[in-house]
Amino acid sequence: MKMEEMAIMKLRYSRILTLAVATALLASMVMASPTPVTAQTTHKIVLDISHGQLDDHPGYSTQIDAYFAGNLTEMGYEVVWADAGINASILENADALIIGSIFGPNTGFLASEISAIENWFDDGEKLLWVGYDSDFTSSTSGQWILDNATMILEAVGSHVYGEPVSVEDSESNVAGGAYRPVANETSDDSFVADIVAGVSKVMMHGPTCLYGSDSDTPGENVSAVALETETIENVYPLLYYSAAAVIKEGDPTLEGFVHSLDETGSFVAASLEVNPTTKNSIIVSGSRPYGGYHPMIDFQYEEEVFQGFEFCLQAIEFAFDYAAPTTTTTTTTTTTTTTTEAPDLLLYGAIGIGAVVVLVIIVVIARRK
Structure with a gap:
């Protein structure tokens, strides 16, 4: 492989690694962001x-x-x-x-x-x-x-x-x-x-x-x-x-x-x-x-x-x-219906962002071949 081609490949891998790290950081920020806490009643x-x-x-x-x-x-x-x-x-x-x-x-x-x-x-x-x-x-x-x-x-x-x-x-x-x-x-x-x-x-x-x-x-x-x-x-x-x-x-x-x-x-x-x-x-x-x-x-x-x-x-x-004390009411229901756990929207959002970034990387690499 010529030196010029090796340099190009190294640059491509470097970009891919950078984007991968950025994606991971972005996903962690999305998943770690706390939900704002406000008073239940405005006084x-x-x-x-x-x-x-x-x-x-x-x-x-x-x-x-x-x-x-x-x-x-x-x-x-x-x-x-x-x-x-x-x-x-x-x-x-x-x-x-x-x-x-x-x-x-x-x-x-x-x-x-x-x-x-x-x-x-x-x-x-x-x-x-x-x-x-x-x-x-x-x-x-x-x-x-x-x-x-x-x-x-x-x-x-x-x-x-x-x-x-x-x-x-x-x-x-x-x-x-x-x-x-x-x-x-x-x-x-x-x-x-x-x-x-x-x-x-x-x-x-x-x-x-x-x-x-x-x-x-x-x-x-x-x-x-x-x-x-x-x-x-x-x-x-x-x-x-x-x-x-x-x-x-x-x-x-x-x-x-x-x-x-x-x-x-x-x-x-x-x-x-x-x-x-x-x-x-x-x-x-x-x-x-x-x-x-x-x-x-x-x-x-x-x-x-x-x-x-x-x-x-x-x-x-x-x-x-x-x-006006805050009270929490807990209701227990027994059922034979099979239920599916609600999806973690933050997790899915992070995965979606990662998928978009990966697609962009693939397109960029394909165009440079």
């Missing part, structure tokens, strides 16, 4: 930003808030940012209302807004999340409106409220800042295991702690109890501060209802309350879940990594499942 989530939630360090949380909303959207949920107040219109068809820490003396809730929330919540199968903050206030930085958060929770009959105090921790904190305590203990109750799964550290920047109202007619300072030591039916603490956490007062004119100045302990940082009859859920947190400066969803500070982002997503998902 509408309203995130309030009309009451100063973004005024503390404006622009800081823009990126992380957008990432949070993007993840909720990818989970199959509709996310609505409420920037013009809360009313029946924006709450229409909403399954969840999340209210970050209310900031500024002129951004409080109107009575009509609280009434709209109460009426919406009464329909049942809802999630209401209310974020508190510490009692910190200053002439330059402004103040947190804790009483507004309390009024909202009283309107819906919550058994959990935020203390008008600050929580600091000189041992378990972020970058040495005692005012940035880390909630590093989680509930061991199996009922809320899905919420705290994989969660070991949540940054709580400038937070407060929670207390319970152990009464059939709950409210602020009504039969107040410490949730870390007392239990209330259908109330589940989710996150705790470390045992080194201490109660401080940012505003000396305010005092805690259950917890006293300089008291130490593993205070409750976040809780869940459920209503088995209405299938409603209430989450209360001692810090803002989104918005402002270092919200709970902030998952990194310098080199330290946190799981607040996962915690918030899992808590929302839990509440939706609690309201």
Whole structure:
């Protein structure tokens, strides 16, 4: 065989090998592509930003808030940012209302807004999340409106409220800042295991702690109890501060209802309350879940990594499942008819692509002979 013919044959084999490899890779990509997973039911989530939630360090949380909303959207949920107040219109068809820490003396809730929330919540199968903050206030930085958060929770009959105090921790904190305590203990109750799964550290920047109202007619300072030591039916603490956490007062004119100045302990940082009859859920947190400066969803500070982002997503998902649990019905049928297993369409697609490529190779080789 002449050198020229050998070179041509070698080139042909090289092309055939290249196409064969490409075909194999393409087939593997077709067969390995995952099927997109979407929520079985589209839930509408309203995130309030009309009451100063973004005024503390404006622009800081823009990126992380957008990432949070993007993840909720990818989970199959509709996310609505409420920037013009809360009313029946924006709450229409909403399954969840999340209210970050209310900031500024002129951004409080109107009575009509609280009434709209109460009426919406009464329909049942809802999630209401209310974020508190510490009692910190200053002439330059402004103040947190804790009483507004309390009024909202009283309107819906919550058994959990935020203390008008600050929580600091000189041992378990972020970058040495005692005012940035880390909630590093989680509930061991199996009922809320899905919420705290994989969660070991949540940054709580400038937070407060929670207390319970152990009464059939709950409210602020009504039969107040410490949730870390007392239990209330259908109330589940989710996150705790470390045992080194201490109660401080940012505003000396305010005092805690259950917890006293300089008291130490593993205070409750976040809780869940459920209503088995209405299938409603209430989450209360001692810090803002989104918005402002270092919200709970902030998952990194310098080199330290946190799981607040996962915690918030899992808590929302839990509440939706609690309201309308997903059930699977299995039907068993006995028959004497011979059945044929359905074909694997991906496999057949890959084989088809390979067959087309092989035909192209044959045609090319035939034309070059």
